[in-house]
Amino acid sequence: MPARTGTVVKAQTNLYEVRLDDTGEVLLCALRGRLRRQAGDVLTGDRVEVVLQPGGAAIERVLPRRNRLVRPPIANVDRVLLIQSLADPDPVPILMDRVLVQAEALELPVVLCFTKLDLVVKSPDDPLPEPSARLVDGYRRAGYPVHLVAAPRGWGLDALAAALKEGATVLAGPSGAGKSTLLNALQPGLQLATGEVSRKLGRGRHTTRHVALLPLAEGGWVADTPGFSRVDLPDLEPEELGDLWPEIRREAPDCRFRGCLHRSEPGCAVRAARDAGRIAAWRYQNYLVLLGELEERLAERYK
Ligand SMILES: Nc1nc2c(ncn2[C@@H]2O[C@H](COP(=O)(O)OP(=O)(O)OP(=O)(O)O)[C@@H](O)[C@H]2O)c(=O)[nH]1
Numbered sequence: 626m627p628a629r630t631g632t633v634v635k636a637q638t639n640l641y642e643v644r645l646d647d648t649g650e651v652l653l654c655a656l657r658g659r660l661r662r663q664a665g666d667v668l669t670g671d672r673v674e675v676v677l678q679p680g681g682a683a684i685e686r687v688l689p690r691r692n693r694l695v696r697p698p699i700a701n702v703d704r705v706l707l708i709q710s711l712a713d714p715d716p717v718p719i720l721m722d723r724v725l726v727q728a729e730a731l732e733l734p735v736v737l738c739f740t741k742l743d744l745v746v747k748s749p750d751d752p753l754p755e756p757s758a759r760l761v762d763g764y765r766r767a768g769y770p771v772h773l774v775a776a777p778r779g780w781g782l783d784a785l786a787a788a789l790k791e792g793a794t795v796l797a798g799p800s801g802a803g804k805s806t807l808l809n810a811l812q813p814g815l816q817l818a819t820g821e822v823s824r825k826l827g828r829g830r831h832t833t834r835h836v837a838l839l840p841l842a843e844g845g846w847v848a849d850t851p852g853f854s855r856v857d858l859p860d861l862e863p864e865e866l867g868d869l870w871p872e873i874r875r876e877a878p879d880c881r882f883r884g885c886l887h888r889s890e891p892g893c894a895v896r897a898a899r900d901a902g903r904i905a906a907w908r909y910q911n912y913l914v915l916l917g918e919l920e921e922r923l924a925e926r927y928k
């Protein structure tokens with residue numbers, strides 16, 4: 626019998642829920658043959674070939690992965706949805722920038738979503754007050770797609786749903802930013818209790834985590850476990866940081882010196898872009914802070 630292809634939508638300890646491409650049916654699958662000895666190697670998000678045997682369905686082969694995350698353990702991620710409230714709690718841009726660097730290092734596209742728009746404006750078409758305006762503008766200048774939403778009022782949800790309707794999305798963002806609220810609004814059938822997304826993070830050390838991909842009402846899938854909750858920067862040389870900063874990456878080819886760190890070098894096109902307003906001053910400052918951190922790390926290494 627020919628193998629059928631599908632996507633693992635939930636990896637449990639020895640059983641896998643696989644959604645078949647042709648029928649959309651979800652089958653509970655075991656592992657077949659040598660795959661059994663590599664159980665940890667089948668992840669939620671994996672594209673697999675399934676055979677239907679007399680004893681039940683089994684995964685026969687894992688197709689090549691486009692990428693994989695460690696936390697949460699998931700493969701073939703299409704984007705990160707970084708969620709941050711405009712107020713309550715106030716956004717902390719440098720923490721967002723750390724997540725952005727991690728995502729860029731994995732070459733994962735990022736969609737930014739600012740929640741609780743209703744706490745800073747009366748109507749969704751009102752201009753944003755400061756400091757929200759500067760924040761949103763800085764990320765838009767960087768080139769990131771930015772969505773502004775207020776889930777309880779239905780503001781901004783259609784455009785966001787459209788941005789997520791292809792492929793698999795992993796959420797990121799601090800506690801209280803509104804991740805569960807947003808997921809419930811995008812998929813009313815899910816009815817996650819507020820706060821449930823992070824409970825699934827298994828902060829209690831002993832819980833085993835089983836990541837699931839949940840279908841969104843308008844199309845697309847979202848992992849029920851957020852990622853990028855650690856703030857540490859990936860292993861990078863200081864001169865690599867600019868490559869992970871879209872607006873710096875864009876301007877850097879015009880710097881006078883190759884290997885320019887964009888700090889105080891003469892003829893730096895990145896500083897010129899900041900002075901001309903193409904790069905937000907605060908984004909540039911955050912770059913310098915993280916650059917300093919990488920340099921300190923390097924100095925520690927050679928002590
Ligand atoms: N006014 C307003 N409140 C919101 C909005 N989105 C979420 N909230 C509220 O913010 C609080 C936190 O929302 P959650 O959805 O639990 O946030 P979370 O990111 O899932 O938080 P953790 O589970 O701790 O990671 C809840 O009281 C929500 O009702 C919004 O757009 N506007």
Ligand SMILES: [Zn+2]
Nearest residue numbers: 880885887893
């Ligand atoms: Zn430069």
